[in-house]
Amino acid sequence: MTSTSKDAPQTMATTEPARPHVGRRAVISREDLMAAALQLVGPHRSISTLSLREIARAAGIAPNSFYRHFRDVDELAVTLINQAGEALRQIIGEARTRAVAERSVVQSSIEAFMEQLRADQKYLHLLLREGTVGSDAFKGAVERQLCFFEEELCTDLQRLAVQRDTGIYQPEVVSRAITRLVFAMGAKAMDQPEEAHPDIIEQLVTMVRMIIIGTQTMAAKSARDH
Amino acid sequence: MTSTSKDAPQTMATTEPARPHVGRRAVISREDLMAAALQLVGPHRSISTLSLREIARAAGIAPNSFYRHFRDVDELAVTLINQAGEALRQIIGEARTRAVAERSVVQSSIEAFMEQLRADQKYLHLLLREGTVGSDAFKGAVERQLCFFEEELCTDLQRLAVQRDTGIYQPEVVSRAITRLVFAMGAKAMDQPEEAHPDIIEQLVTMVRMIIIGTQTMAAKSARDH
DNA sequence: CTAATATATATACATATGTATAATAATGCC
DNA sequence: GGCATTATTATACATATGTATATATATTAG
Structure with a gap:
């Protein structure tokens, strides 16, 4: 697994509608x-x-x-990572919008995340544990997906801050901290029996609450000082 | 690299003082x-x-x-992980005690951590990036070292909380959050040029501050509610 | 049908790996 | 010296990998 694959086709592969072929048909896609x-x-x-x-x-x-089909195993891996990131972002996004009226956004987002873990959607495994090893292209792909998460979370946090009129101090840092923490704890959870998951979820929720209360408190203090 | 090596000798290998040998001398250790x-x-x-x-x-x-010398590559790896964990804990410990009078404990601990990264003490690489892949024995070893960090940080946080009379809400969760966050961001930093490190340190310090202020605020509120 | 073309396979090669077995080398003890 | 003991190496084997080359197969255009 070398670190080639500079220009993988970014088409997100949604079973193309049987284009007219010339030559033998592909038996595998x-x-x-x-x-x-x-x-x-x-x-x-x-x-x-x-x-x-x-x-x-x-x-x-x-x-x-x-x-x-692929130049490399690496190219396949990168494609897979991208697909995984997109899928997960969509799921979390749905959980977030679904939760605005209901329960805490934090709680339900994290639960959606951990639910994916439990469902053994191997997608998550890729994003959780493969980010630190492998080729540069590979690590880069994971990092990019994480940044997407950060960005979406950031705008969401800012929206909520305005909506509820709570301050937010350095929202980019906040969203980065939350994202990394969730993924790190998720990776940990993957190596533990399912019985431990509720406990991990609870801890994770507490952690995120601390960060959010922290940023709000810091924002309040920062406003007071001006 | 299978997942054997159930009972690796835990002796921390401090260049034994030339015991009397019988048979040929080992040319390598x-x-x-x-x-x-x-x-x-x-x-x-x-x-x-x-x-x-x-x-x-x-x-x-x-x-x-x-x-x-080793049954496995795995056994060597586990030994290396343990050694790395011990070394790093000592360094961070020194940074902490050295910092009590001087600057912020948070700031100087994180700086000591990142300094180790920059010094390319490959030890850190092991703890940062190998925790998610490899054999079970391997992952277990990394996890164990991280738990040691958590424990030490936890007692330290509690000591500080008493000393400065600030509350602390769920110190175990706090120390876990900080540890995981620092290691996650450290792993990220390892894949980036050194110019980016000061920025990452700054973000990391902010993150940890948020968590600490968060736990203090939550402790205060929890005390008020009683 | 035939030619062109895209796809899949068969075979083969150089190379790497873990490890079994046997042989060699160095040391301490008598 | 010889002998037991330990460390190291040499050789070999079965197996795995990436991939180059050549060939077979299916499909469409003419």
């Missing part, structure tokens, strides 16, 4: 390969340890056929 | 092997990707000689 790779990763297996042959085997194709 | 492995890891190389042969090559011994 990029998506099939990605699914096969996803199937191999898990709590005890990281994507950066998958070999080309292994993925091809899981997908039921000859090793060389892999090259028809 | 556990420490030499660990040093060779450490030399191979770096910002672009994770310990879980090192092969036995590669480490042996770097140490200048035949592949099979490795077995005289």
Whole structure:
């Protein structure tokens, strides 16, 4: 797994509508390969340890056929990361908008997050644990997705601050802290039995509350000093 | 790298004082092997990707000689993790005690931490980025070291809270949040140029301040409600 | 049908890995 | 000296990997 794959097609792969072909039809698609790779990763297996042959085997194709779809295992991995990030952001986004009227935004967002963990949507595994190892392209892809999370959370926090008229001190730092904390605790949770999850959720909620109360208090003090 | 090594000798390997030998003398020591492995890891190389042969090559011994010192690459890795954790805890501990009179404990602890990053003491790399991948024994070792950090920080926070008569709400959660956040941001910093480090330190200090102010505010409110 | 073309496979090669087995080398004890 | 003991190496083997090359297969255009 070298660090090539400079220009992976960013098309988000939504089962194209059977374009007219010339030549033999593809018996397998990029998506099939990605699914096969996803199937191999898990709590005890990281994507950066998958070999080309292994993925091809899981997908039921000859090793060389892999090259028809991706240049690299790395390129596949990056595509997978992007897909995972998008999917998760959408889920969290729904949880957030759904929660505005109901319960605490914090609580329900975190619960949605941990629910994804429990559902063994391997997507999350990618974002949680693969960010620190692997090729540069790989790490970069994870980092980019995390930044998207930060940005969305940031605008959301600012919106809420205005709405409820609570101050917010350095919202970018706040959203970054929350994002990193949630992902770090999520990674920890992945290595623990499910019985421990409720406890982790509770801790996580407390942590995020502390940060939010902290930023509000700091904002209040900062306003007082002016 | 399988997940064996159930009972690695926990002796922390402080260059034994030449015990009387019978048989041929060892030309290489556990420490030499660990040093060779450490030399191979770096910002672009994770310990879980090192092969036995590669480490042996770097140490200048035949592949099979490795077995005289460790059962596994995994066992070596775990030993290395423990050593790294101990070393880092000592450094941070010194920074903390040195800082009581001088500047903020938060600021100087974080600076000591990031200084270690910059000094490219590869030790830190191990703790920062290898916690999420690798064998169970491996991940367990990292997790254990992080817990040590949490515990030490926790007692320190409580001591400070008493000393300065500020409340502290759920100190275990606070110390866990701070520890995880520092390590997560440290891992991020490792993949960025050094110019970005001051900025990251500043953000990290703000984050920790928010958490501390948050827990104090929550403690105050909780006391008021009683 | 035939040619062109896109796709998939078969075979093969150089290389890497973990480790089993046997042989060699150095040390202490008698 | 010889002998037991330990450390190290040499050789070898089964297996895995990435990928180059050549070939087979299916599909459409003409």
